[in-house]
Amino acid sequence: MHQDSTMLNHTNKISRKFCVAPMLDWTDSRCRFFHRLISAHALLYTEMVTTGALIHGDHHRFLQHRPEESPVAFQLGGSNPKDLATCAKMVEDYGYDEVNLNVGCPSDRVQNGRFGACLMAEPKLVAECVAQMSQTVNIPVTVKSRIGIDDRDSYDELVDFISTVAEAGCETFIVHARKAWLKGLSPKQNREVPPLRYDVVHQLKKDFPHLEIIINGGCSHPIAPRGRIRERLWVGPPIRSLPTCTLWRPRR
Numbered sequence: 001m002h003q004d005s006t007m008l009n010h011t012n013k014i015s016r017k018f019c020v021a022p023m024l025d026w027t028d029s030r031c032r033f034f035h036r037l038i039s040a041h042a043l044l045y046t047e048m049v050t051t052g053a054l055i056h057g058d059h060h061r062f063l064q065h066r067p068e069e070s071p072v073a074f075q076l077g078g079s080n081p082k083d084l085a086t087c088a089k090m091v092e093d094y095g096y097d098e099v100n101l102n103v104g105c106p107s108d109r110v111q112n113g114r115f116g117a118c119l120m121a122e123p124k125l126v127a128e129c130v131a132q133m134s135q136t137v138n139i140p141v142t143v144k145s146r147i148g149i150d151d152r153d154s155y156d157e158l159v160d161f162i163s164t165v166a167e168a169g170c171e172t173f174i175v176h177a178r179k180a181w182l183k184g185l186s187p188k189q190n191r192e193v194p195p196l197r198y199d200v201v202h203q204l205k206k207d208f209p210h211l212e213i214i215i216n217g218g219c220s221h222p223i224a225p226r227g228r229i230r231e232r233l234w235v236g237p238p239i240r241s242l243p244t245c246t247l248w249r250p251r252r
């Protein structure tokens with residue numbers, strides 16, 4: 001890991017005041033084009049694509065997008081630093097504005113591949129992934145995480161994760177404000193059952209004022225969480241049912 005890697009994301013100029021979260025089977029190129037028609041500035045995220053799919057599959061199919069969608073962040077799933085760096089370069093070459101590493105997905109399939117939320121137990125590996133990606137591309141490298149997993153959900157462990165990964169060059173963290181249970185809950189239950197802990201994300205923001213901390217989870221309407229959070233906001237599934245009212249305010 002390079003000592004000066006915290007400097008590598010200094011081109012991080014994207015506005016993330018309002019973002020549309022990555023949603024598998026939803027936020028594809030056509031969906032993002034539609035979202036862009038009703039929001040000029042929201043940062044739009046792709047669905048998660050694994051490093052294996054990009055390296056061994058039809059990468060053009062996954063990476064192609066229209067310039068009109070911009071700004072768009074491409075989300076990667078993986079845990080091999082070299083593969084992630086290779087894929088980050090592809091993402092940059094295809095003109096995306098940010099590359100995001102998924103450290104929040106709890107599905108069995110993802111766990112079996114040793115990526116997603118289970119990586120919260122391996123902060124040094126995530127740091128190495130971020131370091132190699134940051135050294136390879138000039139676009140910002142960001143991380144989406146949970147506030148904890150299983151019984152590893154103390155605030156100290158979360159602080160250790162954030163500080164270790166930040167030292168590797170990540171300046172922006174998107175934090176889904178609920179922990180993930182990796183055994184026993186389905187991905188859907190993991191989006192609804194563990195209680196939302198906005199207070200934990202607020203505390204992170206206080207403890208890491210130099211980092212950009214973006215909150216995600218339970219944002220059913222932008223007005224609802226605004227009073228509590230007054231920070232950066234990620235909107236997930238409600239965007240599917242409330243596109244107009246959800247995106248109207250950010251247009252300003």
Ligand SMILES: Cc1cc2nc3c(=O)[nH]c(=O)nc-3n(C[C@H](O)[C@H](O)[C@H](O)COP(=O)(O)O)c2cc1C
Nearest residue numbers: 021022023024047048102176191217218219236237
């Ligand atoms: C259908 C669907 C697909 C999702 N796919 C992804 C994904 O590919 N990558 C990811 O990081 N999160 C994914 N998520 C999680 C959302 O990005 C978001 O973190 C989660 O839904 C919490 O926000 P909410 O409480 O507003 O639903 C998905 C959620 C849904 C409902």
